[in-house]
Amino acid sequence: MFQVGDWVVDPHGSIGYIEQIHGFQVRVKLVRNKFGKKTNQINHYYINELSPTPVEASEKTQILSIVDIALDTNDRDWFFELTERMGTE
Incomplete structure (x- = not known):
C-alpha cells in the first residue's frame, strides 16, 4: 500500500507525491502534468485511483x-x- 512521500501517477497521467493519507483518500501534490509540464497543484484521490510511479x-x-x-x-x-x-x- 502507499505511504506518505510515495511518488504516484494519477488517473490522468500526472505525476506527484502523497502528502497525506486519510483512510482511503489521499492528498497528492502534483509536480508534472500528463504533458510533462511543471505544475504545483494539490488534488485529492481515492487510493485505488493511483498507480506507483x-x-x-x-x-x-x-x-x-x-x-x-x-x-x-x-x-x-x-x-x-x-x-x-x-x-x-
Missing part, C-alpha cells in the same frame, strides 16, 4: 526526466542518487 529508470533520458522532478521538489538525496546512477549507465 516507475522510478527505476535504465535509460539516461528517463533518468534525466526524473532528475527534473527531484530538482522541482528540492529532494537533494534523490537528485544525488540519480546523478550518480547516470554516471554508471
